[in-house]
Amino acid sequence: NRKPIIAIDGPAGAGKSTVTRRVAQELGLMYLDTGAMYRAITWLVLNSNINLEDEAAIAELVSQVNLELTPKGIKINGEDVTEAIRTLQVTAHVSAISAMESVRQALVKQQQSYGQKGGIVAEGRDIGTHVFPNAELKIFLTASVQERARRRLQDLIESGQGDITVNQLEQDIQLRDYRDSHRKFAPLQKATDAIEIITDGLTIEDVTAKIITLYREVV
Numbered sequence: 001n002r003k004p005i006i007a008i009d010g011p012a013g014a015g016k017s018t019v020t021r022r023v024a025q026e027l028g029l030m031y032l033d034t035g036a037m038y039r040a041i042t043w044l045v046l047n048s049n050i051n052l053e054d055e056a057a058i059a060e061l062v063s064q065v066n067l068e069l070t071p072k073g074i075k076i077n078g079e080d081v082t083e084a085i086r087t088l089q090v091t092a093h094v095s096a097i098s099a100m101e102s103v104r105q106a107l108v109k110q111q112q113s114y115g116q117k118g119g120i121v122a123e124g125r126d127i128g129t130h131v132f133p134n135a136e137l138k139i140f141l142t143a144s145v146q147e148r149a150r151r152r153l154q155d156l157i158e159s160g161q162g163d164i165t166v167n168q169l170e171q172d173i174q175l176r177d178y179r180d181s182h183r184k185f186a187p188l189q190k191a192t193d194a195i196e197i198i199t200d201g202l203t204i205e206d207v208t209a210k211i212i213t214l215y216r217e218v219v
């Protein structure tokens with residue numbers, strides 16, 4: 001008899017993180033950022049002597065890893081990497097690492113154990129389709145590439161990495177979308193029973209309120 005689960009999926013820059021965090025806060029549910037888990041593994045690979053294409057070595061690394069979600073962020077093997085996982089370098093390599101079956105299997109298992117009792121809002125790419133296919137509410141958040149690039153630039157400026165053009169970001173986003181939705185294992189896809197919200201022109205408050213309304217209808 002588990003508590004409800006909300007699954008929030010969608011491409012990069014659709015506003016998932018901010019909205020998911022707000023929804024969790026307002027409903028008193030746990031927030032699970034699965035992208036941060038893939039980013040932390042990517043960070044660890046980049047900071048070890050492992051070749052990025054050596055899937056066997058990466059599988060070995062992942063089988064021994066200690067990933068800890070903290071109230072404010074994430075730790076890997078005891079090291080707080082909450083900020084380190086947001087660099088352009090990690091972002092550039094995360095799609096390749098997260099396409100590996102061994103990486104996905106290990107992380108999905110950990111995500112499902114977090115969700116065993118329910119009472120969580122999880123965000124990612126495959127939450128409604130693979131991680132929690134029985135979630136009570138599934139949301140697919142998206143926005144135009146232009147809007148998403150604009151938001152990304154804003155985030156990067158705020159973290160002192162704004163030395164990049166909107167055009168470059170649009171290209172990066174398109175490439176990451178393509179890779180995430182064409183990979184073999186658990187590609188980014190809207191679950192058939194997910195409700196799509198296009199966030200162009202909507203504020204964070206608008207989107208949060210919409211999801212909370214939908215949640216109250218199903219729970």
Ligand code: C5P
Nearest residue numbers: 012034035036038094095098124125126
């Ligand atoms: O959401 P965020 O941008 O932090 O995710 C980073 C990357 O992690 C995505 O581009 C995707 O390659 C991968 N990811 C994934 N499955 C998830 C969450 C993230 O493959 N559930």
